[in-house]
Amino acid sequence: MSTISIAAPVCVAPTGDICGEGAVWHAEHRAVYWNDINRFLIHRFTVADHAVRTWLFDEPVTALTLTNRPDTLAVVLGSGVILWEPETDKRHDFIFRFAEWPRVRLNDARADPSGALWIGSMRNNVNADGTGREAGGQDGKLFRLDPDGTLRICREQVGIANTLAWSPDRRRFYFGDSLANTIWSYDYHAAGGEISNERPFLQGLARGLPDGSTVDSEGYLWNCRFFGGSIVRVAPDGVIDRIVEMPLKNITTCTFGGADLKTLYVTTARAEAPPSDRLAGSLFAIETNIAGQTENQFQLSGKMR
Numbered sequence: 001m002s003t004i005s006i007a008a009p010v011c012v013a014p015t016g017d018i019c020g021e022g023a024v025w026h027a028e029h030r031a032v033y034w035n036d037i038n039r040f041l042i043h044r045f046t047v048a049d050h051a052v053r054t055w056l057f058d059e060p061v062t063a064l065t066l067t068n069r070p071d072t073l074a075v076v077l078g079s080g081v082i083l084w085e086p087e088t089d090k091r092h093d094f095i096f097r098f099a100e101w102p103r104v105r106l107n108d109a110r111a112d113p114s115g116a117l118w119i120g121s122m123r124n125n126v127n128a129d130g131t132g133r134e135a136g137g138q139d140g141k142l143f144r145l146d147p148d149g150t151l152r153i154c155r156e157q158v159g160i161a162n163t164l165a166w167s168p169d170r171r172r173f174y175f176g177d178s179l180a181n182t183i184w185s186y187d188y189h190a191a192g193g194e195i196s197n198e199r200p201f202l203q204g205l206a207r208g209l210p211d212g213s214t215v216d217s218e219g220y221l222w223n224c225r226f227f228g229g230s231i232v233r234v235a236p237d238g239v240i241d242r243i244v245e246m247p248l249k250n251i252t253t254c255t256f257g258g259a260d261l262k263t264l265y266v267t268t269a270r271a272e273a274p275p276s277d278r279l280a281g282s283l284f285a286i287e288t289n290i291a292g293q294t295e296n297q298f299q300l301s302g303k304m305r
Contacts, residue, residue: 016270231266
């Protein structure tokens, strides 16, 4: 077991998100960005002054990722992907439109070490007014959007696509299906961005369902457990290293940030939370003595404006 220290979770932004998701650390802005899917919001928490700024969009915002343009984020919406400049709030045209919307929507997304954007989808569980409806089925897929705009389907028959993460040596990729209570491990081939050799990595854990994840610099996966009130740190061989208890039930995603990448920022949801979870939907920070990895960037091509 790794010798690490993990402090108690601290609420740093009580935003009351219905479904907070998509935490990403922006080193140049010294800030965490995240989104609330059901309220169509993007938030930014600036570490220096603990200030929160919020932007409203026209449809569900499901994930965020950095790009090779420091002033520009890729924003994953239910219906596709746009580019957005937070300092001016300039919103560019779609660089990808999702043909299955609104029956199916996009969900979790992350850039890979080679600069492609990986995106999962699921049966749409958000009405036009932001209220929820039932998910289910296996309508989801796993896509890879290459910098030249090419879209590839990498996996089908997914319930709720969650967890897109890579090992520090760029040889392993993790992907999960919340409804199947499973995270798989794959061989990742950085040169072509291909994955192969699917095998179960974390399956059937009786602590809620797997939501978003991140991988630290030692190659351990930190998986947020929706309905499970915890974050599970899993060794590369699939053995559970430890369970980090959270003070509420619905934990959605996490990322390492801060100047030394040793602060774990965690998003949560108040959807389906018990009344006793008064801080449900908040952003939390957990101080550790282990660093995460630098956020990958979606490498935009010249034609992506």
